[in-house]
Amino acid sequence: MxxxxxxxxxxxxxxxxxxxxxxxxxxxxxLRMKKDVISLMAYEKVLADPGFVKSFTFSAEMAFFTILASMILIVPTAYWVHLRLPQAKPIVEFITLLPFVIPAIVLVFGLIRIFSRPPFVLTASPALLVAGYVVLSFPYMYRAVDNGLRAMDVRSLTEAAQSLGAGWGTILLKVIFPNLKVALLSGTFLTFAIVIGELTLASLLAWPALGPYMALLGQNRAYEPAALAIMSFALTWGMIGLIQVFTRGTSGTALGGMK
Amino acid sequence: MAFLEINNVNKRFGQFVAVEDFNLKVERGEFVSFLGPSGCGKTTTLRMVAGFEMPTEGEILISGADVTHKPPNQRNVGMVFQSYALFPNMTVADNIGFGLKVARKGKDEIAKVVDEMLALIHMESFRQRYPYQMSGGQQQRVALARALAIHPQVLLLDEPLSALDAKIRVELRTEIRAIQQKLGITTIYVTHDQEEALSLSDRIVVMKDGHIEQVGSPFQIYNFPETPFVASFVGTLNVVDAVVRDPQSGALTVDGQEIQTAQPLSVSAGQTVRIAVRPEMLRMTANSGSGGTNELSGTVDTVTFLGSIVRVQVRLEKSKLFFDMFNNPHLVPPQVGEKLTVYFPREACLVV
The missing domain is CATH 1.20.5 (Single alpha-helices involved in coiled-coils or other helix-helix interfaces)
Known part of the structure; x- marks a missing residue:
């Protein structure tokens, strides 16, 4: 022992x-930017750089739209697969795992090839970047939502709501989404973390995102990239902390239906 | 016209026939149970009434209106599930008020109905609790209140007590029946538990392999089963082989011992038939019914103590019969190996 x-x-x-x-x-x-002194100078420089603020804001906006789009796409899909098409589960799972198999570089070239000529010219629109990010977020968002749906009795809850007069919209908004809170938070934070540091798509579609900014900074500076790395770690851990805060006290609710 | 009519309903899943030629008329305020083993089509039929499944053929009418192809949210049918299916994100009050909120009722009206329902299930102090903060029995009572809050035309219960322990099950079934009678609501109750069906129902529909075997009151179903399946599925039964000696007089032999049925037999002499006798009809004393008494002698094979009753099994030659005695600490039960004669009235002898 x-x-x-x-x-x-x-x-x-x-x-x-x-x-x-x-x-x-x-x-x-x-912390060693100033010779022989421990200081926050590298952090101050990063935060004072308008390029950082601009790229961070842009990436945060993209993350917001990515999360929104992937929720709208994935929650109803995963819900419908659970409820009516369980036989399609392996196919949907395979599709959502594709971003692990197909490198982002392949995805972005595909996007550029298809959407840089009529009838869909979207390369100048951030919507294409968001669409690419939505694909990249598939494995994380789908898995999180799928786990959340597995934890509840989707069919009985749906039928209970239907027998009480609810239509599909009410069921999704009042029953399914609220009970997926924990799962959606996990998916949201993971998606945010991926989008905020993503380099390939943003760089090749020529958008001023945080990923390309960090890469550029890494090529030209010494201390600032280290400060940025620590900041991004802090951000990720902060997100995990937030998941813990938001999910505290709700663990029982996911299981409540079957107790 | 009956309040709920299920006419010539069939349901097929591909090649599999789940429900076949189902016909039933349920009167307003009636409590009807669908009883049968797993896979007999009882839940599928209930789900067709709820609107969760569409019949392949046939029609379903509620209060004269054809609801066969109406979606479930437009049928005004309350449903209680085996898994309770309370919304985990809502309190008891919100769960009960959900249907009324969907129907866009006013806040005051919702509050009033929620109060009434909580009083009905005696859970006024649970208003702000979440489902995970309650026991299974409490959750199922809330689920019942939620289904009743919308004042449904028909209440459907799909094995609502199966997930609960034995004591709660008995308590809750009494409560369900009391509430149903108080509100006079037309109810269909699906169960595989014969005791539940017998104790709750006005009528029982016994089902097997997708079709109805028999419809009748609990008394009829138990005492006058029309098919061998009903006889064996409802209640416990001694079934033994008997050789027909004289069809006219109903005379048969069981392991060489002569017995008689109350009715003439429709088979020829020398044929083997199966006869069934309820264990509670067997006695150790020759105290008979009006139509005469049968007696069979054998040896006590096993004696099983089951608390309030003692189950005694008697071996004839090849056949075995068992009967139950009330436990009485002052009386010694028969001993294994002892010679014993059991008596039963001729009318208790069913040919199955």
């Missing part, structure tokens, strides 16, 4: 060191 515990802790300890040492080194480096 004691022996096995020792080895467990050892491996956990090694894992933590493997993860945190580079992070601490990056943090340390990002």
């Amino acid at each position: 004691k022996r096995s515990r020792f080895w467990s802790w050892l491996w956990i300890g090694l894992g933590i060191l493997y993860f945190f040492i580079p992070l601490l080194a990056t943090l340390n480096f990002s």
Whole structure:
């Protein structure tokens, strides 16, 4: 018993060191912009750069529209698959996993090829970038929503609402969406994290997003990219923290229907 | 005209026939149970009444109106599910008021109906609770209140007690029947539990393999089963092989011992038939019915103590019969290996 515990802790300890040492080194480096002094100068420079604010705002906007579009697309799809087309589940799962198999570079060239000539000229519109991001978010958003739907008795809840007079719109908005809150939050934050740092699509479609900005900064500066890396970690962890805050006390609700 | 009519309804899923030639008329305020084993089509029929399934053929009328092709949200039919199906994101009050909110009723009216429903199920103090904060029995009562809040034309219950433990099940079924009688609501209740069906219903529809085997009151179903399936499915039964000796007088032999049925038999002498006797009709004393008594002698095979009753199994030659005795600590039950004669009235002898 004691022996096995020792080895467990050892491996956990090694894992933590493997993860945190580079992070601490990056943090340390990002604080060394001023010679022999620990300072936040790199962070100040990044935050003061209008390019950063502009690209971050743009990426945040794109993330917002991506999340909105993927929710509108994925929630009804996943719901319908659960309710009426369970036999289509493997096909839909396969499609949603495609972004893991097809590199973003292939996707973006495909998008450019199709949407840079009539009848659909969309390369100048951020809608194409959002559409690309929606595809990239498929695995995360679909999986999150699918897990959420598995945790509830979709068929009975739908039929209960129907027998009480509710139409499809009411069922989705009043019954399905609220009970997917936790799942949607997870999907939302993951999508946000992906979009905010995405490089390939934004760069090849020539949009001033945070990803290309970070790449450019990394080529020309030393301390600022380290500061940006720490900031993006903080952002991601902040998101995870928010998931925890929002989901606290709601864990029981997902299971309540079957208790 | 009956309040709910199910006329010549068939339901097929591809090649599989789920419900075949189903005809039933339910009067206003009647409590009808669909009873049968898993896969007999009882839930499918209920779901067709609710509108969740469309019949392949036939029609369904509620209060004279053809609802066969109406979507479920336009039928005004209340449904209670086995899994309760309360909306986990809503409180008890919101769950009960959901249907009224959908119907765009005023806030005051919703509050009034919710109060009435909470009083009906004796759960006034649970108004602000969420489903996960309640037991299964409490959740099912709320589900019942939610279904009743919209004042449905028909109340449908799909095995509502199956997920509950035995004690709660008995309590809740009494409560369901009391509420149904109080409101006079036409109710269809699906169950595979014969005790539930017998204790709750005005009429029972016994189903097997998608078709109706028998429709009748609990008394008729239990005492006068029309098919071998009904006889064996409803209640417990001793079934033994018997050889017909004289069809006219109803004389038969069971392992060489002569017994008699109350009615003449429609088979010829020498043929083997199966006869059934309810265990509660068997006695250890020759106290008979008006039509004469049968007796069969054998050896006590097993004696099983089941708390309030003691089940005794008697072996004849090849056949076995069992009967139940009330447990009485002051009386010694028969002992294994003891010779025993059991008596039963001729009219208790059913040919199945």
